[in-house]
Amino acid sequence: MLNIKNHTLLICGQSIQLPHLVKPATVKVWRVPTDYRADGIFVSVTSVGEPEEVPACDLRQCELIGKADLDPHPDAVLAEAKVRKKEQIEADRDAACVQPVTALGRTWQADKRSQELLASAITIAQAGGPLPAVWRDRDNQDMPVTSIADLLAIAGAIAAQTQAAYAASWARKAAVDAAVTVDDVDAA
Structure with missing residues (x-):
């Protein structure tokens, strides 16, 4: 032996x-x-x-x-657990960023395509182009757009949701970095 x-x-x-x-x-x-x-x-x-x-x-x-x-080796197992947990945290964060948001008393889709369309409409309006006549909510109901502020309110809700998702992920990753056991990692 x-x-x-x-x-x-x-x-x-x-x-x-x-x-x-x-x-x-x-x-x-x-x-x-x-x-x-x-x-x-x-x-x-x-x-x-x-x-x-x-x-x-x-x-x-x-x-x-x-x-x-x-x-x-316990150190290798812990390091691997930290890598896997951070990947999970990033996936959770990314999913949270695209959840529907509430603004102007309605619920709006916040997926990537919806964000692109919203950003494009805001850019055009800020450049002096026309506002869209309506913006469709998650329930496929049209809301009349009366000013760029309507679009900015929706964009602001998405931005706030994204910032909150990132802040939560940073806190969770800090807990992972501080973890000294695999159970601590799993709890983060």
């Missing part, structure tokens, strides 16, 4: 730091010719589901000294 402590392999008077992996792995140690490796030792670490690395020399001249299971 191999001597592994704190993800460090102790073999033949050497200390070999093993990789910090997210998945369980198998460590194998081979005695190999010194013209292949000066210290005569070849160590392979193979994660579950990955191809096994073996010495790239004549295997008839090699001897398998031992093998052992290597548990996932």
Whole structure:
């Protein structure tokens, strides 16, 4: 059996730091010719589901000294959990940005296409072009547009919703960054 402590392999008077992996792995140690490796030792670490690395020399001249299971490294597991959680937070944020909004006593769609149309209508009106006669709400009811302020009110509601979504995501990401356990990450 191999001597592994704190993800460090102790073999033949050497200390070999093993990789910090997210998945369980198998460590194998081979005695190999010194013209292949000066210290005569070849160590392979193979994660579950990955191809096994073996010495790239004549295997008839090699001897398998031992093998052992290597548990996932807690720091790697925590780091991976943080990456996954931040991806989830960004997806949640992006979904929140396009939820319908309320302005002028109506509910408006805030998806990307609706935002593009609204921005275009505002730009044209601000440049002196005509206002649209109506703007259609989420329920497909037309609202007469009496001034650019009507369009700006809808755009303002979307902007406020977007800012709130980003602020919430920043707070959640800060909690993820501060997390010291996977449970803390999951709770963020």
